[in-house]
Each structure stands twice: as structure tokens, then as C-alpha cells.
Amino acid sequence: MTGYRQARWGAEDKLEPLVFELGDKRRVGYSLPPKHSKSFKIPKKLLRTELNLPELSEPEVARHFTRLSQMNYGVDSGIYPLGSCTMKYNPKISEELAGLEGASSLHPYQSEETVQGALELMYRLERALAEVAGVARVSLHPSAGAHGEFLAMLIARKYHSSNGDGKRTQVIVPDSAHGTNPASAAMAGYEVVVVPSNERGRVDLDALKATVSDRTAALMLTNPNTLGLFEDEIEEMVKVVHDAGGLLFYDGANLNGIMGKARPGDMGFDIVHFNLHKTFGTPHGGGGPGSGPVGVRKKLEKFLPAPLVEHDAKRDRYYLDYDRPDSTGRIQAFHGNFGVLVKAYTYILMMGSEGLEEATEAAVLNANYIMRKLLKVKGYDLKFDASGPCKHEVVFSAESLKDGTGVTARDVAKRLLDYGMHAPTYYFPPIVPEALMIEPTESEPREGLDRFVEALEKIAGEARSDPDRVRSAPTATAIGRLDEVKASREPILSWRMYCKNRE
Amino acid sequence: VGHPYIPNAPEIRKQMLKEIGAKSVDDLFSDIPKSVRLKRKLDLPRLSEQEARRHVRALLSRNRPTTELLSFLGAGAWPHHVPAHVRNLTQRSEFLTSYTPYQPEASQGMLQALFEYQSLICELTGMDVANASMYDWASSLGEAALMCARVTRRRKFLVPDLMSAERFSVLQNYASGPGLELVRLGHDGSTGQLDLSQLREQLGEDIAGVYIENPGYLGFLETQADEIGKVAHKAGALFVVGVNPISLGLLKPPGDYGVDIVVGEGQPLGNPVSFGGPSLGIFACRDDRRLVRQVPGRLIGMTKAADEKTRGFVMGLQTREQHIRRERATSSICTNQSLCAVAAAIYLSSLGPRGLRELAEICASNASYAMRKLNAIDGLETPIFDAPHFNEFAIGLNKAKTSAVKLNAKLLERGIQGGKPLANEFPELGEASLWCTTELHSREDIDRLAEATAEILEAAK
Numbered sequence: 001m002t003g004y005r006q007a008r009w010g011a012e013d014k015l016e017p018l019v020f021e022l023g024d025k026r027r028v029g030y031s032l033p034p035k036h037s038k039s040f041k042i043p044k045k046l047l048r049t050e051l052n053l054p055e056l057s058e059p060e061v062a063r064h065f066t067r068l069s070q071m072n073y074g075v076d077s078g079i080y081p082l083g084s085c086t087m088k089y090n091p092k093i094s095e096e097l098a099g100l101e102g103a104s105s106l107h108p109y110q111s112e113e114t115v116q117g118a119l120e121l122m123y124r125l126e127r128a129l130a131e132v133a134g135v136a137r138v139s140l141h142p143s144a145g146a147h148g149e150f151l152a153m154l155i156a157r158k159y160h161s162s163n164g165d166g167k168r169t170q171v172i173v174p175d176s177a178h179g180t181n182p183a184s185a186a187m188a189g190y191e192v193v194v195v196p197s198n199e200r201g202r203v204d205l206d207a208l209k210a211t212v213s214d215r216t217a218a219l220m221l222t223n224p225n226t227l228g229l230f231e232d233e234i235e236e237m238v239k240v241v242h243d244a245g246g247l248l249f250y251d252g253a254n255l256n257g258i259m260g261k262a263r264p265g266d267m268g269f270d271i272v273h274f275n276l277h278k279t280f281g282t283p284h285g286g287g288g289p290g291s292g293p294v295g296v297r298k299k300l301e302k303f304l305p306a307p308l309v310e311h312d313a314k315r316d317r318y319y320l321d322y323d324r325p326d327s328t329g330r331i332q333a334f335h336g337n338f339g340v341l342v343k344a345y346t347y348i349l350m351m352g353s354e355g356l357e358e359a360t361e362a363a364v365l366n367a368n369y370i371m372r373k374l375l376k377v378k379g380y381d382l383k384f385d386a387s388g389p390c391k392h393e394v395v396f397s398a399e400s401l402k403d404g405t406g407v408t409a410r411d412v413a414k415r416l417l418d419y420g421m422h423a424p425t426y427y428f429p430p431i432v433p434e435a436l437m438i439e440p441t442e443s444e445p446r447e448g449l450d451r452f453v454e455a456l457e458k459i460a461g462e463a464r465s466d467p468d469r470v471r472s473a474p475t476a477t478a479i480g481r482l483d484e485v486k487a488s489r490e491p492i493l494s495w496r497m498y499c500k501n502r503e
Numbered sequence: 504v505g506h507p508y509i510p511n512a513p514e515i516r517k518q519m520l521k522e523i524g525a526k527s528v529d530d531l532f533s534d535i536p537k538s539v540r541l542k543r544k545l546d547l548p549r550l551s552e553q554e555a556r557r558h559v560r561a562l563l564s565r566n567r568p569t570t571e572l573l574s575f576l577g578a579g580a581w582p583h584h585v586p587a588h589v590r591n592l593t594q595r596s597e598f599l600t601s602y603t604p605y606q607p608e609a610s611q612g613m614l615q616a617l618f619e620y621q622s623l624i625c626e627l628t629g630m631d632v633a634n635a636s637m638y639d640w641a642s643s644l645g646e647a648a649l650m651c652a653r654v655t656r657r658r659k660f661l662v663p664d665l666m667s668a669e670r671f672s673v674l675q676n677y678a679s680g681p682g683l684e685l686v687r688l689g690h691d692g693s694t695g696q697l698d699l700s701q702l703r704e705q706l707g708e709d710i711a712g713v714y715i716e717n718p719g720y721l722g723f724l725e726t727q728a729d730e731i732g733k734v735a736h737k738a739g740a741l742f743v744v745g746v747n748p749i750s751l752g753l754l755k756p757p758g759d760y761g762v763d764i765v766v767g768e769g770q771p772l773g774n775p776v777s778f779g780g781p782s783l784g785i786f787a788c789r790d791d792r793r794l795v796r797q798v799p800g801r802l803i804g805m806t807k808a809a810d811e812k813t814r815g816f817v818m819g820l821q822t823r824e825q826h827i828r829r830e831r832a833t834s835s836i837c838t839n840q841s842l843c844a845v846a847a848a849i850y851l852s853s854l855g856p857r858g859l860r861e862l863a864e865i866c867a868s869n870a871s872y873a874m875r876k877l878n879a880i881d882g883l884e885t886p887i888f889d890a891p892h893f894n895e896f897a898i899g900l901n902k903a904k905t906s907a908v909k910l911n912a913k914l915l916e917r918g919i920q921g922g923k924p925l926a927n928e929f930p931e932l933g934e935a936s937l938w939c940t941t942e943l944h945s946r947e948d949i950d951r952l953a954e955a956t957a958e959i960l961e962a963a964k
Contacts, residue, residue: 032853037871041752043891051626056855073601097556097563100560106566107582108779109576110921118566171732179832183835185830192936232535287603288841292839330641333639336778342559353544353546364531372522389530443509477608478609480809481809483807491802494621498792
């Protein structure tokens with residue numbers, strides 16, 4: 001017993017029923033205004049005859065989704081050390097402000113004079129992000145990190161083609177890169193070339209030198225990298241790529257490790273993306289909506305998608321500038337995830353320069369604290385450079401634990417759930433065997449870190465004394481391990497497919 | 504003094520540093536070369552919560568939201584009433600502050616809610632499979648074009664010429680990666696319907712997919728959807744349709760007219776317009792192995808616990824996705840619009856079949872009433888296209904002595920936000936604009952618009 005138990009709603013063989021299994025034919029969960037005109041001229045053959053949606057009253061809907069929420073673990077539930085995801089606290093004030101009608105009830109095509117506040121907020125947010133990253137201009141359009149990466153690759157392509165340089169068909173990514181990097185480069189039509197890491201867990205500079213050529217369009221890099229280590233040869237790397245005529249893209253997923261300490265723009269990166277839903281405290285919402293703005297240095301400014309928000313100082317008017325003939329074109333129909341922008345702007349106001357730097361210091365300290373404590377625990381080791389500090393995250397390997405007990409990193413992660421703790425990212429980055437990628441963020445108090453390390457130590461002990469207990473974990477969550485192979489082999493992806501299968 | 508979001512106060516941090524053998528916090532940043540260290544403080548003010556609230560409220564109060572203005576804007580972002588419980592439930596912090604459900608055992612709530620979203624979208628569209636969301640309609644369309652190309656191994660994608668310029672621009676960027684060719688099909692000048700003879704001329708062995716919108720961007724229905732699907736399939740192309748999901752409370756679902764992939768904008772399902780985002784890209788398709796394995800984004804699947812008894816949900820078919828397949832993934836999308844999808848699930852569960860039908864009828868009858876009132880005004884041609892309409896319509900102003908932009912400026916003086924001017928997108932229509940009505944408009948609202956418009960046009964004569 002660990003003392004933790006997640007809520008579990010439902011019957012013996014199933015959890016809370018599906019919404020299709022609830023309700024009754026006569027129930028109503030809505031109230032609509034009266035129809036004041038009966039007529040519309042749509043021929044009958046274009047109308048539908050049936051619609052199989054559930055019929056629930058509002059209390060049933062409220063109860064159903066409340067129960068579901070109780071079977072879900074969030075940052076507000078407990079420690080969430082999910083590496084490369086920066087699961088920090090999401091301020092409630094941000095939610096309040098983004099929910100105001102002055103934000104939520106704006107239409108993207110309203111006359112500019114009626115949305116001056118929204119445009120000013122976007123303008124100010126852009127300036128703030130540019131300051132944090134050391135770039136000239138920022139597009140707020142991308143809806144998520146990978147969306148930003150995609151835009152970055154479109155910008156790189158446009159830049160090279162504007163130079164009449166059609167040969168550059170390759171994008172280089174390190175073997176430790178996030179999966180979205182190669183996927184986004186491929187979506188933009190690039191061939192992906194992988195460059196290996198060295199024994200210090202950094203990009204192998206010699207390998208990079210051997211990889212770049214007149215076909216190199218860009219290098220995609222996160223710094224600190226996914227091992228939580230700062231690429232300390234960054235200046236040489238920048239020179240190698242720039243000398244070859246390529247651009248450097250900064251994956252901003254790990255920006256929380258360096259705010260106020262160093263800026264991607266100053267390191268020599270040409271294109272930078274941000275994850276507002278990581279570094280800037282906006283909630284992940286179970287997988288989105290996020291926001292992935294893209295910043296660029298001066299020479300790439302003209303390629304940013306239209307419109308950008310500009311300020312006419314003379315008339316003190318903000319306006320959307322669509323006159324951008326060299327722009328990449330759009331990746332978003334409107335102005336980006338504005339609701340998320342309001343939250344990120346609020347967060348930046350609440351932090352200020354000092355607060356952002358303090359967040360980075362506290363996040364990096366928390367990661368180093370875990371690193372030093374966990375290094376003393378048998379079963380967990382660092383595969384790369386352990387001499388220096390890590391940044392915001394640290395990647396341990398549970399390989400020795402597995403060799404000794406058969407218990408895997410995945411088992412350890414699942415067992416952590418029984419302790420009421422979210423699991424770290426595991427099996428990533430792929431260059432670390434039995435990886436446990438831990439990012440505590442600045443939001444975790446010291447005693448939470450201590451309990452986390454203690455839990456990992458206990459689990460290592462359990463792995464030796466009672467490995468089945470670890471292998472059969474979790475047992476304190478709403479449900480135990482699930483058959484993911486069955487889910488992929490015989491996919492049931494909707495109620496409709498389920499009903500057809502049952503027949 | 505410390506910061507409210509950072510539990511470990513400066514004193515505690517000092518102790519922690521000591522415990523791990525660091526002299527100061529600078530030791531933890533010693534690996535960053537001095538030459539790239541920032542040698543000054545960032546230049547950003549820090550406010551208390553009450554100051555931040557005051558500042559942001561002051562900014563937002565300079566906007567005139569559509570709850571205050573009488574707005575007739577739609578064009579892919581449709582204001583509807585969002586029931587209070589939808590926001591209340593999606594704001595539950597267990598949903599709000601969770602990450603992608605990578606640990607299904609601890610995330611059944613989000614997984615089931617997303618499975619329910621997928622299921623509800625399938626019922627609405629008549630498809631069998633829906634993913635857990637894309638960024639927005641435009642990116643869903645871009646992904647659909649890419650999917651058609653992967654499935655058919657062909658490189659041309661046909662689209663209607665009467666589609667939103669913004670959406671087309673996004674599509675162009677998505678199509679540009681693998682070098683798909685986009686061809687815009689013409690329309691019948693009086694009805695707006697797709698030109699079938701052009702479609703037949705274009706169709707050949709190189710066509711990956713045919714895309715239509717129903718209702719179309721300019722509000723009218725595509726009455727020959729059936730025929731378009733048949734012609735497309737005959738040539739071995741896939742048939743893709745873009746929808747406003749509210750219209751499907753009333754209209755025949757795409758599944759009934761042979762559609763292979765449905766895309767659309769899910770925002771009106773319980774999500775505020777919010778200046779255009781967060782939006783919700785709908786992506787659904789038929790249960791065909793060839794298609795399902797090529798779907799972009801996240802798919803939540805039903806399965807059983809390892810004990811083979813308890814029903815549960817997991818992220819399925821993950822080998823399509825970037826975190827496993829990297830550059831060979833079907834898409835790079837990772838973070839999507841999950842919470843907007845949960846809002847849509849709550850919304851659809853609350854409206855049910857009768858509520859959605861009633862809502863769609865109100866939207867359509869309001870548009871019908873508005874078209875009648877406006878068409879009665881001298882100088883306006885409403886609607887431009889002679890075809891059945893759902894809740895949007897284009898107005899022609901070529902016979903009026905004013906432009907769409909000028910009309911809007913005059914309306915705004917009266918607290919009315921007019922429709923979207925179309926001159927930039929479709930110069931061939933001359934002076935025209937795109938209008939939208941939903942259940943938010945009362946009869947008096949529409950009368951007010953008609954009176955104001957008549958007055959303005961009269962004065963311009």
C-alpha cells in the first residue's frame with residue numbers, strides 16, 4: 001500500500017459508462033430561444049432523417065464529465081515530472097482573464113478599431129517574447145510546437161529559394177531530437193539527416209562538420225538538449241552550419257532551462273519557436289490547445305506570415321499588416337490561439353524579468369537536486385556526462401535495475417503512479433537505454449522532490465524483493481495496465497465501430 | 504521575497520544548493536559559455552496579481568466584443584451561445600492541467616472524453632473514425648490533402664474556387680511539402696454550384712482527391728454533392744468535404760453521400776470564437792484500413808485492461824505518430840486542441856439530436872429571414888447565389904452606391920458589425936460581403952440591421 005488511491009467511478013467490468021450509454025429519449029440538456037421564423041428553403045432531399053446522439057439532462061452531463069475529470073491526473077493533482085513537457089503550475093488569474101468577454105467574444109474579422117485592446121496585447125506579447133529569446137520579430141500564428149516547427153521549416157525554405165538556392169534539400173537533426181523535429185522537416189518536404197551525439201551527450205561536432213554541405217537547409221536543435229545538457233559547443237556548431245550556408249532553428253521546448261541566462265538569438269539561432277503551453281504557464285488541456293509562436297532574426301523577418309500586428313505611433317493605433325509580399329503564406333486561418341496568448345501574456349506580467357529568471361533558477365536547481373540525490377540510489381544511472389550540472393531536466397537510465405531484476409523503466413514509471421506521482425517521460429530520448437526523463441519544473445517544493453526520490457528508491461527495492469508488484473503496477477489508478485496491442489490490432493475508434501463490432 | 508508560483512523560497516534554495524555541493528546558483532549555469540551568457544537583465548516589468556488583472560482588463564475593455572456589438576460575422580468562426588456548464592466542466596483542473604494522456608492508467612478521464620468526442624463527431628458526420636482534433640479547419644484540410652496523396656499515391660488535389668483565401672493559403676503550405684498540385688474548379692455563376700464539366704475534364708489518373716465545402720464558404724449548399732462523389736470515385740480519387748458541424752443537425756451527413764474524409768471547424772460546438780482561436784479542426788473518415796492507417800494525429804481507441812475484463816481507453820495506432828515514426832510519421836502534429844474537443848463532447852451530449860436540429864433550424868431560418876429583409880432593400884442583391892443556404896449568405900452591393908467597407912463603417916456607427924467584405928478574395932463578385940446569423944440573433948436584431956442598412960443606402964444615393 002502506498003496510501004494513494006485515484007477515484008474510480010463505474011461498475012466491476014467497466015468504469016463510468018460512455019455518454020452513449022447514459023440518458024433517455026425524453027431528456028433535454030439545452031435551452032434555446034424560440035424560433036421566430038419558420039421558413040428556410042432547403043429541399044427535403046438535402047436534410048438528414050436521423051441523428052444518433054445521446055439525450056441527457058444538464059445534471060447528468062455535469063456528473064458524467066465531473067466523474068471523468070476525477071479519473072484524470074493534472075498538475076494540480078501532484079508532481080508531474082514529465083520530461084520535455086514543462087508541466088509547471090498554470091495560474092488561475094490567466095484563466096479568469098482569458099475567459100472575459102473582451103477576449104473570448106471577439107471575432108477575427110471585426111473592424112480594427114473595435115479590437116484595439118486585443119491587437120495591443122498581441123503586440124506587447126510579441127515584444128516580450130522577442131526580448132526573452134533575443135529575436136527581431138515573432139509570429140503568434142502557430143497553434144502548437146510542431147505547428148511552429150512546420151512554419152520554421154517553411155521560412156527556411158522561402159529564405160533559400162529567395163536566394164535562388166534550390167539545392168538545399170536536407171535538414172539536420174540530432175539523434176536526441178524530439179520526434180516532431182524530423183516529422184515537421186519532412187512535412188515541409190525536406191530530407192532528414194541525423195547527426196549523432198558524442199559521449200558527453202552533446203552533438204558530435206566532427207560528425208556535424210562531416211554532415212553539413214551545400215545541401216544543408218537547416219539544423220534543428222534544442223538547447224538545453226533533451227538530455228537536459230547545454231550544448232556548450234554551440235558557437236562552433238553555429239559557425240559550422242552558417243559557413244555551410246544553412247540556418248539554425250531553435251526548438252523552444254526546453255527554454256525553461258535558460259530564461260534570463262542566455263538567449264537563442266544571442267547564441268546565433270536564426271529561427272526560434274516557443275511553447276507557450278510549456279515555458280509560459282498556459283495549461284496543456286490534456287493535449288492542447290497550446291501555442292507555438294515563431295521568432296526570427298532581422299534578415300528573415302519579411303518571410304513571417306501575414307498579418308503581423310503593427311503600431312502606428314503617430315495615431316496611437318494598432319493594426320494588422322497584411323502587406324507582406326515575401327511572406328510564407330498562412331499556416332492558420334486567423335490570428336493564432338488568441339485565448340492562449342492572453343494567458344501567456346498574463347503569466348509574463350506576473351513573472352517579469354526577475355520572475356522568469358527565478359523560475360529558470362528554481363527549475364534548474366530542482367532538476368540538479370533530483371540528479372544528485374538519485375545518483376546515490378542503486379539502479380538508476382546517468383549514461384552521459386555527470387560531472388557538470390544539468391539544466392531543467394535530467395535523463396536517468398534504469399538499465400542496471402533491469403539487468404538485475406528484469407524490472408523495466410516502464411515498470412518503474414507505472415509503479416510511480418501508485419505513489420500518486422505522475423511518471424517521468426520514459427524511453428526517450430532514444431539514445432538512453434531504459435530512459436527516465438525527469439523534469440520537475442520550478443513548481444515542485446523540496447519535500448515533493450524528496451518524496452519523488454524516495455519513491456524511486458522504494459521502487460528499486462521492490463524491484464529486488466517483489467518484482468511482480470512493480471511489474472503489475474499500477475493498482476491504485478482507476479484502471480490497471482491496458483492492452484495497447486489489442487487497441488492497435490483491432491482498432492475500435494468510435495461508439496459506431498464498437499456497435500458494428502458487437503453485432 | 505519569493506514568488507507565489509515558486510514554492511522553494513530563496514532561503515530553501517540556498518540550503519538545497521549547499522546539499523548538492525554547489526556554492527551558488529551560478530554553478531548550475533557554469534556550462535553555458537560566457538560568450539553567450541546574457542550580460543544584462545531581461546527588460547520586462549513584474550506586476551502583482553491585482554495590477555496584472557487591472558492592466559489586462561483595461562486592455563480587453565478597449566475591445567468591443569460581439570456580445571456588445573450586434574455582429575453578423577461568420578466566415579469560418581461562428582459565434583454561438585456556449586452553455587455555462589460547458590466552460591465550467593472544461594475548466595476542471597484535472598482536465599485543464601493534464602498533459603497528453605501518455606499514462607492511460609492515470610488519464611482514463613481525458614481518454615474517455617476524447618473517445619466520446621470522436622464518437623459524437625462520427626455520428627454527426629456519418630463517418631466511422633474521427634481523430635482527437637487538428638489545429639483548425641484549414642490545417643485539417645491541409646492534412647486531408649496530404650492523406651489523399653499518401654493513400655492514392657497521386658499528386659493533384661481539386662478544390663472549389665469559391666473557398667476562403669486564408670484556408671486556401673494554409674492548404675497551399677501543407678501541399679507544398681510533397682509538391683502536390685492544387686487545381687481550383689470553377690462554379691456556375693448564378694448558383695455557385697461546382698462546375699461539373701470542369702470537374703470531369705480535370706479528373707484522371709493523377710487526381711488524389713476532390714474537395715468541396717458543404718455548406719460552401721459563401722453559405723450556399725452544394726446540391727450535387729452525391730454526383731461529385733461518384734465522379735471522383737470513378738476516377739479513383741478520394742472525396743473530401745468541409746463542414747460547419749452545426750449544419751449537420753439539419754443536413755444530410757457526408758457519410759450519406761459517399762464522402763471518404765470529412766474536415767471542418769469544430770469551434771461552434773461549445774467553444775467561444777475567441778478572436779479566431781483556440782479553434783478545433785475536425786478530421787474524420789470511413790473505416791477503411793487503407794485510410795485509417797494514414798490518419799494524422801491522435802486516435803483514442805477502446806480496449807481492455809490487461810486482466811481482459813475492464814473496458815478502458817488508450818491512444819491507439821501510435822505507430823503513425825511522430826514520437827514513434829519520426830520523419831515517416833503521417834504528420835508532425837503532437838499538441839492539438841484536445842480541451843476544445845472535450846468542450847465539443849460536452850456540448851453535443853447536452854444538445855442531443857433534437858437540440859442540435861432545433862439549433863440548426865433557428866440558424867437557417869434566421870438567415871432566411873435576414874436574406875428576405877435585406878433583399879427587399881433597394882440596391883442589395885441577397886443572396887448573390889440562387890441556391891439553398893444554411894446560416895450564411897453573400898450580399899452583392901454592385902447596384903448600391905456604396906462599398907461593403909463603407910457600409911460596414913456606417914453600420915459600426917450604429918453599433919452593428921457588418922459582414923466580411925469579399926472584394927480581396929473574389930474581385931469577380933464586385934462589391935460583396937459575407938454575412939452570418941445564428942441563434943444569437945433575435946428577430947429584432949435582424950430588423951435593426953435591415954433598417955440601418957436601408958437608411959445608410961438611402962443616404963448614399
